[in-house]
Amino acid sequence: AQTVTQSQPEMSVQEAETVTLSCTYDTSESDYYLFWYKQPPSRQMILVIRQEAYKQQNATENRFSVNFQKAAKSFSLKISDSQLGDAAMYFCAYRSALQGFGNEKLTFGTGTRLTIIP
Amino acid sequence: SAVISQKPSRDICQRGTSLTIQCQVDSQVTMMFWYRQQPGQSLTLIATANQGSEATYESGFVIDKFPISRPNLTFSTLTVSNMSPEDSSIYLCSVEDSTRSYEQYFGPGTRLTVT
Numbered sequence: 448a449q450t451v452t453q454s455q456p457e458m459s460v461q462e463a464e465t466v467t468l469s470c471t472y473d474t475s476e477s478d479y480y481l482f483w484y485k486q487p488p489s490r491q492m493i494l495v496i497r498q499e500a501y502k503q504q505n506a507t508e509n510r511f512s513v514n515f516q517k518a519a520k521s522f523s524l525k526i527s528d529s530q531l532g533d534a535a536m537y538f539c540a541y542r543s544a545l546q547g548f549g550n551e552k553l554t555f556g557t558g559t560r561l562t563i564i565p
Numbered sequence: 566s567a568v569i570s571q572k573p574s575r576d577i578c579q580r581g582t583s584l585t586i587q588c589q590v591d592s593q594v595t596m597m598f599w600y601r602q603q604p605g606q607s608l609t610l611i612a613t614a615n616q617g618s619e620a621t622y623e624s625g626f627v628i629d630k631f632p633i634s635r636p637n638l639t640f641s642t643l644t645v646s647n648m649s650p651e652d653s654s655i656y657l658c659s660v661e662d663s664t665r666s667y668e669q670y671f672g673p674g675t676r677l678t679v680t
Contacts, residue, residue, distance in 0.1 A: 480666050490655055492608075492671035494566075499666055538607060542667050549621060551596055551661060553669055555607045 449474045449541050453556035460529045461564050467514075468524045468559045470539030478544035481515070481522045482553070487535040495537070498522065500544070526561075534563045567592050567660050569672035577678045578648055585644045586675045588658035593638035596661040598669065599631070603654045611656075614641050648679045 450473045460466035472481070483495040498506045498515045506513050510530075514523045526533055536558045543550040568591040578584050588597065595615060600608040611631055612620040620633040634642045645652050659671045 482668070484671075490602075490674045490676070492657065492659075492674075494668055494670065497666055497668055542669075544667075549613065549623075551613060551667070552598065552610045552623075553608075553659075555609075557607050 449476075449479075449543070449554050451539050451541050451554050451556040453537075453539055453559050455559045456557070457560045457562070459562040459564055460526075462529055462531060464529055465525060465527045466529055466561065468526075468537050468539075468561065470522045470524070470556055472520050472522065472539070472541050474520070474541065474543075476543055476545070480542045480544065481513075482540040482542070483511070483513070483522075483524045484538045484540060484555075485533075485535045486538065486558075487532075492538075496524065529563050531563050531565065534561060536560050566665075566668070566670045567594060567662065569658060569660060569670060571658060571672040571675050573675060574673065575676040575678075577680060580649050580679055582648055583644055583646045584648065584677060585642050586656050586658075586677075588641045588643070588672055590639045590660050594660040595638070595663070597635060597641045598659045598661070599633065599641075599643045600657045600659065600671075601654045602657060602674070608657065611643070645677065648677075650679045653677060653679045 479500045481498045485493045496508045510527045539556040540553040572587045597614045599611040612622045614620045614635040632644045655674045657674045659669045
């Protein structure tokens with residue numbers, strides 16, 4: 448079974464600065480998908496960014512980018528030019544590329560609470 | 566991405582009663598999921614609901630406690646039966662977009678408090 452680990456329960460960053468959230472995972476599969484989700488106090492889960500394991504290029508979405516190290520099974524999220532609206536819980540998630548037999552589910556890490564300091 | 570609504574958004578229920586949560590999607594989807602998020606915790610999958618077939622439950626979750634319906638490709642319900650205070654959680658439904666690397670989109674959640 449796959450596991451996802453987020454070792455930073457809480458992080459804080461000054462507004463306009465850059466912060467990196469860590470995520471590691473364990474799997475025996477070679478093809479899979481990784482995601483970062485944001486959950487603000489409103490509790491709505493919002494997809495921030497995704498990475499396909501077969502792609503070597505790191506995904507980017509505006510101020511959000513990832514550092515995907517497949518051999519190290521590491522998937523960190525970098526937020527540049529942090530804004531007050533970035534304050535939220537951030538969850539890393541894994542999805543197998545296989546279909547059927549329950550492989551469609553997302554396995555989540557325990558989350559990192561990000562605080563933005565004005 | 567799909568737009569998902571859930572009803573109710575929150576409820577306070579007495580122990581021993583049941584609550585049915587509705588999940589409505591604005592487009593037809595094959596895979597729907599129900600997750601539980603206990604206070605201060607991460608998300609745990611309860612079950613996967615495919616239209617036209619029985620829901621598939623994760624270890625630790627049983628159909629008698631969490632019956633699920635999936636009558637069509639845009640709607641699903643989750644019932645929390647014979648509730649106890651330990652069932653106090655946020656319940657979220659999600660759908661998968663197989664055309665976008667299996668991204669999952671979530672509803673706004675239902676906050677359930679059992680007294």
